[in-house]
Amino acid sequence: MSLLLAIFIIATALLFVTGLYSLLVTRNLIRIVMSLEILTKGVTLIMLGAGYINGNMAAAQAYVITIIILEVVLLAVATGIVLGVYRRNGSLNARKLNNLKG
Amino acid sequence: MNITILIILLAGMVVSAAACVMMRNLLHAAIMLAITSAILAVAMFVLNAPLAGVFELSVCAGLITVIFVSAISMTKTYTKEELKIKSRVRLKRFAFLPVVLIVVFVVLCAFIWPHLDASLQAAGIAQAGSNVQDTIWNKRQIDLLGQIIIILAGVFGVVIFFKESEKK
């Protein structure tokens, strides 16, 4: 394994751990969306690294741009949902979503 | 490309992401997220992906922060007293994050170290005859179509979800 690959994998893994940890312990809906955003950052990084390692940077850039556009649209929709929940519940606490049981 | 710069940038990214998660004020967290994006954008410039870097900087560090900040300002923030109690609880829950990060880092290094070879795999030189514009417009039109459709869907989502806030 080359040094470059190792660096990308370690950085992505650490970003994933950060996002997942926050996802597990947080109770605030906006923070949940932020944690998902950090996970997406990790994915963007590994996609970029993949393109850099195999030398096909053009395709990697096309992918990264697409990921960014989709990310922002989904984020806007998710924010709309969060604001709707806040308006109904008067709170952003995820533990109050208790009328749905897994 | 200098590999030291890359390592510093990526380390900065991880630190700012962890800071974003651990900040007790939501606004500060949003700003730390923007900084994470900005560092990623710089990393993109370093890695020969200027166009993606521009998008990351303007859309992720800019637009997404705006969305977050407006969402935060539309929801109630805690009073100082509540915040104090909250932050004590938060501290307990998030205290382990740096430890977890360090443990994961060490474990990954231990796994990867024996397989590491010194080669840097010099790459990053774009293949001849393929630039980004060409790839996007000639090879990946279907992705462009997908982007158009999702933006339409997003417009409907914004219309449906934000219409009510004007009423109240």
Add this chain to the structure above:
Amino acid sequence: MPLYYLAIPLIAVIALNLAFKEMGKKISFWVTAAVALLQMGLSVAAVILCAQTGSALKGQFFTSISIDFLSAVVLLTIGLIAFVSIVMARVMDRENIFNFANLLLLCMLGMNGITMVTDLFSLYVFIEVTSAASFILIAIHRDKAELEGSFKYYMLSAIATVLMLTAIAFIFMLAGDTGFGAVRKYIDGLGGAFPFQIVIAFMLFTAGLSIKAGLVPFHGWVPDAYSASSSPVSVLLAGIVTKVSGVYTLMRVYRDVFGSSPAVGHVLMILGLLSIFIGALAAIGQKDFKRMLAYSSISQIGYIIIGIATGSPLGFIGALLHFFNHADFKSLLFVDSAAIEMQTGKRDMNEMGGLASKMPSTGASSILAFLSTAGIPPLSGFWSKFMIILAVWAVSKAAASLALLASLITLAYFLVMQRKVFFGKTAEGMQDVKEAPRGIVAVEWLLSAITVILGVLFPLVLIYLKGIGLI
């Protein structure tokens, strides 16, 4: 031909929004229903063309889309369920019909895209399109429960996308491209000696798609999203959205991209059997009609997965047919539950009783649907389940027996449901319940007719498939 599937709904969306607002509202139902019917017609032609020529239909302008037999059947299912869903929305929810029609068209566009693309990354793009449209559809009335179900779906689906994208990045890193053909060529070239990135990519991709399909360790969002959303949306979600973005993608990726290796087969077999059992067992204990159907959906999707896991052509065709059949009878059951909820205002099955005499069409169609789900001949569900179990028997006798055993549980919970809801004493306050409106009854008859006719004619279908060498 593939271009039509993207162009027609897109033009319809644009036309609806360019028309004057009042007119747009009036015509939105007709336009959407016409698009759905057109898609069904086109797909029947595509199924026949693909079956006869045995080759894929290529796109004109977008060179990277194509339709083969698998996609054609899925496109047909999308058209059918979209039609059912828009008719229900017209009957049950006239105020929101404009938004609903537009989002349904966008969701159809996303699903048509998923079925036709031949590139892993484009697959991700269209999965995101479909999910974005479905989040909004689930929360279309902005009720508390709807918003919460939608957020839960968003959360899990975002995690699923992250897992899938990481897998795609690893594949792209090694193969240098993400087209199905290129990746397949690269993986075949490895000759079984997979580098660690590819192994990780397999695992992440399977986990991501399992979340999307609602397979058992990852099924937490399914009952919430299905039971929180309004009935036209739950028909759409249960009937087609989760199946296209999860199950179809699994079929496509394991057949055309990763290839079916024994290790992958084992993982899928275990996931499938777990889903079959846990879904069926959880369905027994449910009081809420829609939640029970959601768990039953998880269980039926398990059957499709074990069909794929066999890796044999018989199992694969069985899985594909069960895909269509399940879309048909599960949406029929959701239509029935919607009819009952609309007429009685209740979803708790313990509060119902004796509805068969009050709502004859709903009662009869639900009996047909449940017999088909449980796999009773000669209904269509029997044949596809039979093919799947035959294919599984050839691989592992234990797994096949387990799958048969689970069929009995299915029979059990549906019998309990029938007894509670449709038979027995008429419950209090249900004396003057009437049959559902005409639109819903028509849909019930359409879906029941498909189950019965396909079931009776199935031997002919089998002979045809055998004749063209698909089995």
